[in-house]
Amino acid sequence: MRCIGVMTSGGDAPGMNACIRAVVRTAAYHGLRVMGIRRGFQGLIEGEIVELRPRDVGGIIQRGGTILQTARSKEFMTEEGQRKALRRLNQHGIEGLVVIGGDGSMRGALALHQRGFPVVGVPASIDNDIWGTNMSIGVDTALNTIIDAIDRLRDTASSIGRAFLVETMGRDCGYLALIAGVIGGAEMVLIPERETRLEEVARAVMDAYERGKTHALIVIAEGSPYRTTEVAKFLESHPIGFDVRITILGHIQRGGSPTAFDRLLATRMGVKAVEALLGGERGVMTALQGRDIVTIPLEEVVQRRREANLAYYDMVLMLAR
Ligand SMILES: Nc1ncnc2c1ncn2[C@@H]1O[C@H](COP(=O)(O)OP(=O)(O)OP(=O)(O)O)[C@@H](O)[C@H]1O
Numbered sequence: 139m140r141c142i143g144v145m146t147s148g149g150d151a152p153g154m155n156a157c158i159r160a161v162v163r164t165a166a167y168h169g170l171r172v173m174g175i176r177r178g179f180q181g182l183i184e185g186e187i188v189e190l191r192p193r194d195v196g197g198i199i200q201r202g203g204t205i206l207q208t209a210r211s212k213e214f215m216t217e218e219g220q221r222k223a224l225r226r227l228n229q230h231g232i233e234g235l236v237v238i239g240g241d242g243s244m245r246g247a248l249a250l251h252q253r254g255f256p257v258v259g260v261p262a263s264i265d266n267d268i269w270g271t272n273m274s275i276g277v278d279t280a281l282n283t284i285i286d287a288i289d290r291l292r293d294t295a296s297s298i299g300r301a302f303l304v305e306t307m308g309r310d311c312g313y314l315a316l317i318a319g320v321i322g323g324a325e326m327v328l329i330p331e332r333e334t335r336l337e338e339v340a341r342a343v344m345d346a347y348e349r350g351k352t353h354a355l356i357v358i359a360e361g362s363p364y365r366t367t368e369v370a371k372f373l374e375s376h377p378i379g380f381d382v383r384i385t386i387l388g389h390i391q392r393g394g395s396p397t398a399f400d401r402l403l404a405t406r407m408g409v410k411a412v413e414a415l416l417g418g419e420r421g422v423m424t425a426l427q428g429r430d431i432v433t434i435p436l437e438e439v440v441q442r443r444r445e446a447n448l449a450y451y452d453m454v455l456m457l458a459r
């Protein structure tokens with residue numbers, strides 16, 4: 139193998155740049171050329187490919203987002219799109235590919251593998267919904283951003299005596315909300331993986347008020363069955379003691395400089411991805427298991443979904459006293 143490609147795909151996640159840097163420099167160390175593919179699978183189809191040399195990735199380890207940009211590509215979901223992508227890889231002399239992205243991107247990587255192209259995936263998505271790895275790149279930074287916001291909201295909430303509904307990202311997955319609920323001191327969390335009735339939410343807020351708390355916090359995952367505005371409306375029509383305010387954290391959670399944890403995770407996974415390709419591994423994803431970065435088959439990754447640990451849900455309720 140003389141030349142590999144690297145791309146970022148799906149939602150951007152803090153730490154993607156640290157991973158690109160590690161891929162480029164590990165490859166250079168082993169005498170490989172690296173082609174950077176811009177805008178994920180869509181950029182690959184359209185041939186947006188530039189060589190990345192070790193100096194091109196200087197000064198990016200601390201930067202959020204991705205210098206390669208990213209995209210969601212409908213065209214790549216089609217057979218024709220995937221054939222176009224393969225033609226582009228061949229045209230540019232790319233013999234192996236590192237795909238950095240979320241669960242959807244790992245499905246895309248598997249599609250290329252199944253068409254015979256050597257691919258290694260690297261999990262990067264703030265959602266932490268990818269099976270097989272304890273953490274995906276970007277999750278720790280997003281959690282730190284969320285908790286910083288919650289700390290600030292608590293200052294104002296308890297000063298003026300309000301209940302705050304804080305909505306976190308997570309399309310179909312409650313991980314960020316669950317952990318933010320535990321470490322942010324929430325009364326309750328609403329997540330897609332656990333049914334909760336709105337009456338229970340009102341009860342939890344009311345209990346907080348009756349216990350003499352100066353504020354109440356409910357963390358709601360974007361993918362929860364109830365819209366945050368719907369929860370607010372419900373609470374406002376019940377005697378909960380507090381005025382209600384909403385904060386939707388939105389894409390703020392995706393930006394910012396990666397934490398030390400994410401930089402290290404991204405770096406280790408970038409190194410591992412190149413070494414896996416060089417070692418002849420195909421159709422695998424790097425994963426954090428225990429203290430180690432290992433590789434696991436992409437086929438296994440896409441067949442399962444990282445389960446929410448509902449012990450955290452109960453922990454929130456137990457600690458809200
Ligand atoms: N089943 C699939 N087959 C081929 N390609 C896929 C498949 N699923 C997703 N992809 C490709 O991967 C891209 C990214 O997927 P998606 O939009 O789900 O984001 P993601 O990688 O899960 O990241 P995140 O969830 O963090 O935003 C899609 O736009 C599509 O091009």
Ligand SMILES: O=P(O)(O)OC[C@H]1O[C@](O)(CO)[C@@H](O)[C@@H]1O
Nearest residue numbers: 149150263264265307308309360
């Ligand atoms: O940036 P977009 O395309 O609006 O996507 C938002 C989605 O991406 C994610 O942030 C994951 O990257 C999800 O949590 C969210 O549902």
Ligand SMILES: [Mg+2]
Nearest residue numbers: 240241242263
């Ligand atoms: Mg995803």
